[in-house]
Amino acid sequence: MRLLLINQFFWPDCAPTSQLLADVATDAALAGHEVTVLCSKSGYAPLNADGEPPVRILRLAAAPFQRNPAGRILSYGSFLCGVLWHAMRVAKPDAVLLLTTPPLLGMVGTLLKRLRKCPYYIWEMDMYPDIAVDLGFLKQQSIGARSIGWAAERIWQAPTASSRWDRA
Numbered sequence: 001m002r003l004l005l006i007n008q009f010f011w012p013d014c015a016p017t018s019q020l021l022a023d024v025a026t027d028a029a030l031a032g033h034e035v036t037v038l039c040s041k042s043g044y045a046p047l048n049a050d051g052e053p054p055v056r057i058l059r060l061a062a063a064p065f066q067r068n069p070a071g072r073i074l075s076y077g078s079f080l081c082g083v084l085w086h087a088m089r090v091a092k093p094d095a096v097l098l099l100t101t102p103p104l105l106g107m108v109g110t111l112l113k114r115l116r117k118c119p120y121y122i123w124e125m126d127m128y129p130d131i132a133v134d135l136g137f138l139k140q141q142s143i144g145a146r147s148i149g150w151a152a153e154r155i156w157q158a159p160t161a162s163s164r165w166d167r168a
Contacts, residue, residue, distance in 0.1 A: 002034045004093035004118075006108065008065070008079050008101045010039035010057060012047040017099045017125055024097070026053040036093070038086055040065070040079050044101075060086055076102030084108050088115065096120035 005025055009018040021037070029035045035055040042064040062079040066072060079102055087096075087108055096118050098109045109120035 001094045002036075002091060003028055004036050004038065004087065004090060004096045005055075006038045006083055006087065006096065006105060007099035008040045008062075008076070008105075009044045010037050011051075011053055012049045013043040014045040014048050015043075015101070017101050018044070020123075021097075021099060022051075022053050025055045026051075029054045036090055038083050038090075040075075040082075042075070058086060058090070080105065080108065084111060087112055092116055093118050097123060099123050100125045 005021055007017050007021050009015040010025075011018060011022040018039075025035050025037055035053075037053075037055055037057045039057065039059055040062045041059040042062060044065050060079065060082040062082050063071075063074040063077075065075045083105075096109055096112055098105045098120060100106075100122070106120075106122050109122065112118045113120055
């Protein structure tokens with residue numbers, strides 16, 4: 001099975017989503033699947049160069065990750081644009097697994113499903129806009145929170161939830 005895994009951060013980055021995805025990528029590759037990972041060149045956390053996963057890693061140019069709101073938005077937006085561009089150019093995957101960094105990464109999955117007929121799955125780590133509201137980045141009923149909530153609802157309704165990884 002040809003798998004495409006997408007998250008802004010990946011090995012050797014020590015971000016939790018990076019570490020979890022590296023474990024899944026390694027296990028899938030060792031089980032005989034062809035695994036490609038799309039991630040950013042920039043990092044989030046300190047690096048750990050131990051145990052490179054036996055997968056194809058495509059590191060995309062994007063604005064460096066920053067912890068301030070404007071920097072995050074620029075980093076997230078540039079990664080979303082770059083990852084869509086590259087996801088349309090890799091060999092057609094049998095399944096796509098998306099994490100939730102950056103927020104609304106599922107939009108890429110929705111487009112891949114429609115344009116390339118690829119089933120996709122979202123491994124939800126952070127619920128948006130809930131987390132942004134809880135952290136004080138957005139107000140509960142703001143236009144931003146309502147817009148992100150509307151987009152997230154569309155994304156959650158679109159995955160191939162009835163499919164399973166072990167069908168192929």
